[in-house]
Structures are given as structure tokens and as C-alpha cells.
Amino acid sequence: MLRDSIKAAQISAMKAGDKPRLAAVRLILAKLKDRDIELRTVDKKPEDDDLVIEVLQKMVKQRRESIQLFEDGGRPERAADERAELVVIEEFLPAQMSEDETKAAIESIKAETGAAGMKDMGKVMAELKARHGNQLDMGKASGWVKAALS
Structure with missing residues (x-):
């Protein structure tokens, strides 16, 4: 622990x-x-x-x-x-995901949830946090999700 x-x-x-x-x-x-x-x-x-x-x-x-x-x-x-x-x-923090790994995870979640536009950002962010919340900076990830959905 x-x-x-x-x-x-x-x-x-x-x-x-x-x-x-x-x-x-x-x-x-x-x-x-x-x-x-x-x-x-x-x-x-x-x-x-x-x-x-x-x-x-x-x-x-x-x-x-x-x-x-x-x-x-x-x-x-x-x-x-x-x-x-x-x-x-x-x-003491677990290893953080790299930018490339994070963007790949975003694309994966985007495909799974069928997210198409900015209206689906909350859904993608929630799933990203549930799966990888401890391994990434959600502030940076938010910008990458925005870019992926726009």
C-alpha cells in the first residue's frame, strides 16, 4: 500500500x-x-x-x-x-501515461462510446477518469479530449 x-x-x-x-x-x-x-x-x-x-x-x-x-x-x-x-x-505517484498513450486511450474510448462531438465530452472524460484517473493529469487530458472531439 x-x-x-x-x-x-x-x-x-x-x-x-x-x-x-x-x-x-x-x-x-x-x-x-x-x-x-x-x-x-x-x-x-x-x-x-x-x-x-x-x-x-x-x-x-x-x-x-x-x-x-x-x-x-x-x-x-x-x-x-x-x-x-x-x-x-x-x-509516490504511479507512473503517468505519456501523451501518446493518453491520446490512444481517448481514441479507444471515443470509438467505444460512439462519441462524435463536443456534446459527448462529459461521457468520454468520465470513462477516461474511471479507467485511467490515477495515471494521468485530467487537466491536460481535457484539452486532448476537446481536440479529439472537435
């Missing part, structure tokens, strides 16, 4: 004295704990690995936005800190 590998990474970072990595791993564990607390009152909880991946993907998106803002604001040292955290977070 992903959560166990993150906890193991925390222990190894502590033993190695790698403070930046330890801080990033602790940040991940804190976000996971926050999400667990949010889900206490929910009847149907997602599987643990799905929950961990969802939290990690959200953190990656936040880091990328922060890096861009820090660079635009002339704060390269802060952008470098965010990049270091991003590298640690991405270690």
Missing part, C-alpha cells in the same frame, strides 16, 4: 538525516491525516490507495501552481523549495 511506503520513507529519511525529504514526507502524511479526518463522517470511503493518490495529485497540482507564482514573482529560492517537495511527492 502507498501509505505504508510513505511511512517507510519517513523512517528512512529520519535515519539518513535528510531534513528536506523528511519535511516533505511529513507534509504528505499530514495531508493524508487531514483527508482521513474529513472522511470520518462519510458513509462510503474510497479505497486507501485511491485516497492517497488523490491527495498526492492535489499536492502536485498545488506545487506546480506555486512554482509558477514564485517564478513570476521573482522568488527563485522559494520555487526551488517547491520543486524539491514536488520531486518527493511525485515519487
